[in-house]
Amino acid sequence: GDSVTQMEGPVTLSEEAFLTINCTYTATGYPSLFWYVQYPGEGLQLLLKATKADDKGSNKGFEATYRKETTSFHLEKGSVQVSDSAVYFCALDRDDKIIFGKGTRLHILP
């Protein structure tokens, strides 16, 4: 069935470091792809999305490009901040539902 695989955490980086969180997917057809973020003690928030191949989603300095050839949607940010510490979920759509990955916890050290 359709699924999302993302790198296991936790990922620990220093402030201003470059961030990559890997995400690959398995799906029939061409799903829309999403990144959600969960800050401590809160529910999830949509961070960005891409609906077709080669689309780039971006928000708050984060970017991800829909790569059909590698079935990937890696999340990147050029310079992370302490406030980016959170859990990040990659996800895809199947029918009218969102299928989430297991999440990657990110710690940013000052």
Next chain:
Amino acid sequence: EAQVTQNPRYLITVTGKKLTVTCSQNMNHEYMSWYRQDPGLGLRQIYYSMNVEVTDKGDVPEGYKVSRKEKRNFPLILESPSPNQTSLYFCASSFSTPVVNEQFFGPGTRLTVL
């Protein structure tokens, strides 16, 4: 303020004692959904509703019931809770399918079943 509210936020109960977790949204959203979040498993969808009186099973519906009698409310019912339903539960809503429209999440309900 536009929001999704859940009650209670924390609940400790015992096996077999029926409970209801309420969810309400004030954004006139048609689509509502319940998820559970477990360590190492991420979020899994329990049930969802495309509109009033329309509900469908998600990926892990066993042991849960829902109802959608009004547009704003989508309660989650555990008729006979068991310890394997100990989890963090999130309600979410969106204007229509979350594929097209942003999904807004509630703050979560942490449930412990002893």
